[in-house]
Amino acid sequence: xxxxxxxxxxxxxxxxxxxxxxxxxxxxxxxxxxxxxxxxxxxxxxxxxxxxxxxxxxxxxxxxxxxxxxxxxxxxxxxxxxxxxxxxxxxxxxxxxxxxxxxxxxxxxxxxxxxxxxxxxxxxxxxxxxxxxxxxxxxxxxxxxxxxxxxxxxxxxxxxxxxxxxxxxxxxxxxxxxxxxxxxxxxxxxxxxxxxxxxxxxxxxxxxxxxxxxxxxxxxxxxxxxxxxxxxxxxxxxxxxxxxxxxxxxxxxxxxxxxxxxxxxxxxxxxxxxxxxxxxxxxxxxxxxxxxxxxxxxxxxxxxxxxxxxxxxxxxxxxxxxxxxxxxxxxxxxxxxxxxxxxxxxxxxxxxxxxxxxxxxxxxxxxxxxxxxxxxxxxxxxxxxxxxxxxxxxxxxxxxxxxxxxxxxxxxxxxxxxxxxxxxxxxxxxxxxxxxxxxxxxxxxxxxxxxxxxxxxxxxxxxxxxxxxxxxxxxxxxxxxxxxxxxxxxxxxxxxxxxxxxxxxxxxxxxxx
Amino acid sequence: xxxxxxxxxxxxxxxxxxxxxxxxxxxxxxxxxxxxxxxxxxxxxxxxxxxxxxxxxxxxxxxxxxxxxxxxxxxxxxxxxxxxxxxxxxxxxxxxxxxxxxxxxxxxxxxxxxxxxxxxxxxxxxxxxxxxxxxxxxx
Numbered sequence: 092x093x094x095x096x097x098x099x100x101x102x103x104x105x106x107x108x109x110x111x112x113x114x115x116x117x118x119x120x121x122x123x124x125x126x127x128x129x130x131x132x133x134x135x136x137x138x139x140x141x142x143x144x145x146x147x148x149x150x151x152x153x154x155x156x157x158x159x160x161x162x163x164x165x166x167x168x169x170x171x172x173x174x175x176x177x178x179x180x181x182x183x184x185x186x187x188x189x190x191x192x193x194x195x196x197x198x199x200x201x202x203x204x205x206x207x208x209x210x211x212x213x214x215x216x217x218x219x220x221x222x223x224x225x226x227x228x229x230x231x232x233x234x235x236x237x238x239x240x241x242x243x244x245x246x247x248x249x250x251x252x253x254x255x256x257x258x259x260x261x262x263x264x265x266x267x268x269x270x271x272x273x274x275x276x277x278x279x280x281x282x283x284x285x286x287x288x289x290x291x292x293x294x295x296x297x298x299x300x301x302x303x304x305x306x307x308x309x310x311x312x313x314x315x316x317x318x319x320x321x322x323x324x325x326x327x328x329x330x331x332x333x334x335x336x337x338x339x340x341x342x343x344x345x346x347x348x349x350x351x352x353x354x355x356x357x358x359x360x361x362x363x364x365x366x367x368x369x370x371x372x373x374x375x376x377x378x379x380x381x382x383x384x385x386x387x388x389x390x391x392x393x394x395x396x397x398x399x400x401x402x403x404x405x406x407x408x409x410x411x412x413x414x415x416x417x418x419x420x421x422x423x424x425x426x427x428x429x430x431x432x433x434x435x436x437x438x439x440x441x442x443x444x445x446x447x448x449x450x451x452x453x454x455x456x457x458x459x460x461x462x463x464x465x466x467x468x469x470x471x472x473x474x475x476x477x478x479x480x481x482x483x484x485x486x487x488x489x490x491x492x493x494x495x496x497x498x499x500x501x502x503x504x505x506x507x508x509x510x511x512x513x514x515x516x517x518x519x520x521x522x523x524x525x526x527x528x529x530x531x532x533x534x535x536x537x538x539x540x541x542x543x544x545x546x547x548x549x550x551x552x553x554x555x556x557x558x559x560x561x562x563x564x565x566x567x568x569x570x571x572x573x574x575x576x577x578x579x580x581x582x583x584x585x586x587x588x589x590x591x592x593x594x595x596x597x598x599x600x601x602x603x604x
Numbered sequence: 605x606x607x608x609x610x611x612x613x614x615x616x617x618x619x620x621x622x623x624x625x626x627x628x629x630x631x632x633x634x635x636x637x638x639x640x641x642x643x644x645x646x647x648x649x650x651x652x653x654x655x656x657x658x659x660x661x662x663x664x665x666x667x668x669x670x671x672x673x674x675x676x677x678x679x680x681x682x683x684x685x686x687x688x689x690x691x692x693x694x695x696x697x698x699x700x701x702x703x704x705x706x707x708x709x710x711x712x713x714x715x716x717x718x719x720x721x722x723x724x725x726x727x728x729x730x731x732x733x734x735x736x737x738x739x740x741x742x743x
Binding site (some may be wrong): 116128131133172221 | 671672674676682685686689692693695697698
């Protein structure tokens with residue numbers, strides 16, 4: 092090109108990019124590449140899993156490397172097309188985002204392996220693995236992007252992939268569940284888009300670091316309360332918070348069990364992540380104003396979720412309510428706003444990703460062994476497989492928040508943060524939720540596992556491929572239950588990074604504009 | 605829609621529109637046009653061919669499954685972004701080469717590769733929707 096007299100350094104990144112920074116864009120790019128290859132080879136059913144599972148393992152490795160990089164060096168940013176932020180779209184990985192992305196990748200890998208036994212050849216030909224990889228592209232992109240409109244785009248990517256997954260099999264009741272799911276999620280996404288348009292009108296920027304800095308500077312005259320409230324409604328719907336949670340139990344029991352497992356692990360947590368990102372990092376003062384509303388929603392979500400779980404007889408619907416109840420605990424942490432509360436919410440989200448996925452897998456295996464998902468006809472599972480029963484019991488305790496499993500520590504963090512500000516009733520609600528969940532899941536164990544089989548069981552063997560991811564996820568929850576110190580330090584660090592985003596802003600605008 | 609005139613003209617119209625869609629794709633870097641609109645023109649061409657000669661003829665003419673075409677587009681669009689890793693510049697930075705072929709300088713860029721990917725994604729995705737809709741019409 093001809094010599095250009097213009098000063099390019101005002102518009103472009105001219106310094107060479109360190110190779111390690113590529114880790115920020117690699118998770119979504121890697122998933123898109125693998126998903127595209129799988130889609131091209133859609134007819135080669137045998138190749139699908141052979142490519143998809145190494146690709147998902149690669150995603151776990153990439154996210155783990157990114158976590159090590161971010162933990163050592165602080166937030167990392169890369170801008171697309173070398174345009175300087177806020178004009179170039181930034182990908183910014185901070186501890187919160189990377190922790191969520193890594194947990195998501197682990198869950199997806201477990202789901203990919205579990206699907207070997209759960210998804211038949213027709214499901215694979217229909218495109219289970221391409222959809223899974225594209226879902227992971229959307230999920231990783233949402234966790235790592237530093238641009239709020241880009242976040243919307245990744246939401247759309249994961250939503251479209253999830254529509255494909257939820258209708259896998261095309262049974263009438265799946266279409267019924269998919270329509271409820273799709274309709275309510277589209278309303279939430281539209282609200283998100285409208286709010287983002289409003290935000291752009293106010294700030295003239297979509298870069299989250301830029302928004303955080305401008306919001307802090309011009310808080311007095313900007314209508315930020317409106318934005319924060321609209322985002323709370325939009326993402327609350329995504330996260331299945333009461334009273335906009337009815338789409339979840341209406342749809343999560345209809346798809347293949349491994350799809351329910353992936354949805355329970357990934358989708359609602361993206362909503363929680365977006366709530367943390369917008370309400371804690373962008374609009375902290377407004378979150379403080381809203382905290383009473385958030386805590387009411389949180390308490391209602393956790394208690395009604397647990398009560399809903401008590402009232403169900405289909406174990407897949409029952410676990411759907413347990414997922415909702417966990418969202419309530421995360422909202423309670425969010426409403427507190429202290430490092431303990433936010434850290435507890437992040438920890439609980441990570442725990443919930445692993446445990447809810449594993450719970451759905453266990454429910455699927457229980458249904459396969461006993462030939463039913465109905466508590467009235469289930470029974471005799473303990474006699475069929477003691478190992479499977481032990482794994483299920485660990486998962487039930489972990490979901491209920493009993494020690495020494497991973498659900499215990501985030502509840503301790505949230506309850507302690509609540510007591511610290513004198514909100515003993517919030518701590519009591521968290522404990523009561525744990526108690527109700529214990530009863531609901533204990534009922535499942537008593538009826539489906541201990542009770543002698545009420546009818547002759549079909550002869551079904553336990554597929555090893557389906558049991559392996561369950562063992563690994565259970566090992567994770569036991570591991571983080573027994574040795575929570577490292578993760579606890581990380582989430583507290585992550586919570587501080589959200590509450591005080593100077594390092595995040597500094598990574599996007601190195602000169603401190 | 606099987607009048608003799610339409611069936612006779614359709615293949616020529618399709619060929620012309622396909623050519624025009626590539627023209628619009630290549631023109632798109634600095635002037636109105638580009639991968640998305642070019643792809644839509646190509647899909648219209650295939651739709652006309654399909655209405656005249658049936659969807660089996662379109663599937664035969666495409667050779668690849670439309671979904672595979674859009675997947676290939678996604679693949680090369682993503683690859684176009686990753687190319688910049690080799691040059692130490694951020695993801696999706698435009699990279700240019702100017703080879704001279706027969707005395708004519710031809711500017712080629714990663715941007716064009718990306719746009720071609722978009723073109724193929726649009727062609728594949730919308731064609732598979734159009735074919736599915738037309739197939740549903742037959743039964």
